[in-house]
Amino acid sequence: MTAKPVPVPTPETQPFWDGCAAGELRLQRCADCRQPYFYPRPVCPACGSRNVEWFTASGRATLYSYVINHRPAPGFEDEAPYAIAVVELEEGPRMMTNIVGLPATPEALELDMPLQVRFEPRGDVSLPVFGPSEQAR
Amino acid sequence: MTGVIIAGAAETDRIGRLPDHSTLQLHVEGALNAVADAGLSLRDIDGIATVSSPGPVQVAHALGITPRWIDGTGVGGTSFLLHVRHAAAAIRAGYASTVLITHGESGRSRVGASRYRMEASSPAGQFEVPYGVVGPTTTFTIPALRYMKETGLTHEQLAYVAVAQRRWAAKNPRAAYRDPVTVEDVLASRMVAYPFHLLECCLVTDGGGALVVTSASRAAEFPKPAVYVLGTGESSETPMISQMADFTESAAFRLAGRSAFAEARIGAADVDHLMIYDAFAHVPIYGLEALGFTGKGEAGAFIADGNTEPGGSLPLNTNGGGLSYTHTGMYGMFAIQEGVRQLRGEAAAQAGSPEISVILGNGGMFATAGVLVLGRHPG
Numbered sequence: 001m002t003a004k005p006v007p008v009p010t011p012e013t014q015p016f017w018d019g020c021a022a023g024e025l026r027l028q029r030c031a032d033c034r035q036p037y038f039y040p041r042p043v044c045p046a047c048g049s050r051n052v053e054w055f056t057a058s059g060r061a062t063l064y065s066y067v068i069n070h071r072p073a074p075g076f077e078d079e080a081p082y083a084i085a086v087v088e089l090e091e092g093p094r095m096m097t098n099i100v101g102l103p104a105t106p107e108a109l110e111l112d113m114p115l116q117v118r119f120e121p122r123g124d125v126s127l128p129v130f131g132p133s134e135q136a137r
Numbered sequence: 138m139t140g141v142i143i144a145g146a147a148e149t150d151r152i153g154r155l156p157d158h159s160t161l162q163l164h165v166e167g168a169l170n171a172v173a174d175a176g177l178s179l180r181d182i183d184g185i186a187t188v189s190s191p192g193p194v195q196v197a198h199a200l201g202i203t204p205r206w207i208d209g210t211g212v213g214g215t216s217f218l219l220h221v222r223h224a225a226a227a228i229r230a231g232y233a234s235t236v237l238i239t240h241g242e243s244g245r246s247r248v249g250a251s252r253y254r255m256e257a258s259s260p261a262g263q264f265e266v267p268y269g270v271v272g273p274t275t276t277f278t279i280p281a282l283r284y285m286k287e288t289g290l291t292h293e294q295l296a297y298v299a300v301a302q303r304r305w306a307a308k309n310p311r312a313a314y315r316d317p318v319t320v321e322d323v324l325a326s327r328m329v330a331y332p333f334h335l336l337e338c339c340l341v342t343d344g345g346g347a348l349v350v351t352s353a354s355r356a357a358e359f360p361k362p363a364v365y366v367l368g369t370g371e372s373s374e375t376p377m378i379s380q381m382a383d384f385t386e387s388a389a390f391r392l393a394g395r396s397a398f399a400e401a402r403i404g405a406a407d408v409d410h411l412m413i414y415d416a417f418a419h420v421p422i423y424g425l426e427a428l429g430f431t432g433k434g435e436a437g438a439f440i441a442d443g444n445t446e447p448g449g450s451l452p453l454n455t456n457g458g459g460l461s462y463t464h465t466g467m468y469g470m471f472a473i474q475e476g477v478r479q480l481r482g483e484a485a486a487q488a489g490s491p492e493i494s495v496i497l498g499n500g501g502m503f504a505t506a507g508v509l510v511l512g513r514h515p516g
């Protein structure tokens with residue numbers, strides 16, 4: 001079976017992946033306009049400032065939207081059907097992820113349900129995925 | 138009014154499954170047919186535009202054209218609409234007089250086709266691909282559930298988009314799928330990526346087509362009625378679907394539409410015929426709302442009420458669309474071709490005598506947009 005795709009960090013994204021390896025979801029925000037944003041890049045997309053900083057996000061999120069994929073990508077053959085989701089982080093930015101710890105069914109995956117980040121080993125990085133939040137359990 | 142016309146327009150002799158045609162040959166055949174349709178020879182062409190792979194240099198060389206203007210804009214399936222817009226600017230500026238825009242894609246047979254690969258170090262390679270996305274079926278589709286929750290669009294209304302378009306395809310001998318389908322048939326078809334069933338996803342085919350664009354001052358010189366390019370627009374939003382600002386509407390569709398309608402000095406009520414790139418069943422819904430044909434959250438019901446199918450007030454995707462006619466991968470060229478045919482009165486499923494046809498093209502997954510307002514008269 002083909003291995004799942006492994007992200008390759010760039011200098012701009014390395015701190016994000018370092019955070020994942022340490023079990024933290026690190027985001028950036030603008031030190032001038034205070035806007036948090038994702039994906040990592042050294043310029044604020046809201047105001048153009050280069051004065052940006054890293055911070056550790058709460059890891060709390062809600063389910064914004066998803067599909068349940070029945071035609072697996074290489075490496076995902078054993079998991080189909082699986083959910084490919086977009087979550088909205090408590091701090092505002094959204095990111096793509098997989099949903100773990102819940103059945104991949106429309107009944108189990110309710111939009112706006114609370115989720116919590118987890119990290120899964122993937123090649124030489126840790127990949128952020130999301131599962132049921134602690135409070136909800 | 139942009140000052141230009143579409144003087145020639147044609148598709149490849151056949152579309153569908155063409156294992157005997159390479160990608161390049163599909164460009165060449167479409168180009169030869171379009172140039173002949175305009176009553177011109179290849180020697181009359183002095184500008185070339187197409188997407189990368191094989192690219193404008195290869196296409197021009199294969200045809201023996203030495204261009205003095207080149208556009209290789211490649212921003213997905215809407216690129217050809219942007220080529221028309223860029224050609225209009227070039228012709229007005231005097232950089233070219235007669236521009237050939239080509240499309241060819243061996244999307245199904247993959248003959249002489251380039252391999253699609255996302256770099257693992259690109260933003261999408263780091264932040265989307267690791268989650269098991271498989272191209273458009275798992276990315277373009279992700280906004281739909283959010284749209285359904287926010288607007289109340291039902292699974293049945295989403296399925297009806299495919300039903301309405303099949304009614305047009307039934308009248309078109311070149312359409313890949315012509316047998317009538319019901320909402321029940323669509324919902325019973327294989328699940329591809331919930332909430333999308335197979336019949337809510339576009340075809341994958343081989344084919345091509347081309348356009349000849351020139352100054353409107355030459356409108357009387359060609360064998361076919363000139364199709365006037367009255368307005369144009371383009372925009373982009375995000376290369377990653379996860380970063381689309383609002384999953385219930387396309388900012389790029391809206392901006393491109395606004396530019397095109399303003400240039401043409403028209404409103405939605407002036408439009409007689411409409412093509413909206415339908416890679417998946419939800420895209421026409423987003424398109425109708427972005428262009429102002431319905432209010433937010435109303436387009437699903439508008440389609441389900443029969444307004445866009447044969448006999449309806451707003452004929453939409455009258456070739457059958459990407460869902461039933463053909464979809465090579467970059468379908469935008471075929472949407473333009475159908476707009477031209479309708480304005481000339483030569484479509485297989487002719488929708489009356491439209492004066493104004495609007496084409497909305499999408500590139501990537503809500504990544505880019507192009508809009509053309511085409512007219513039977515100079516405007």
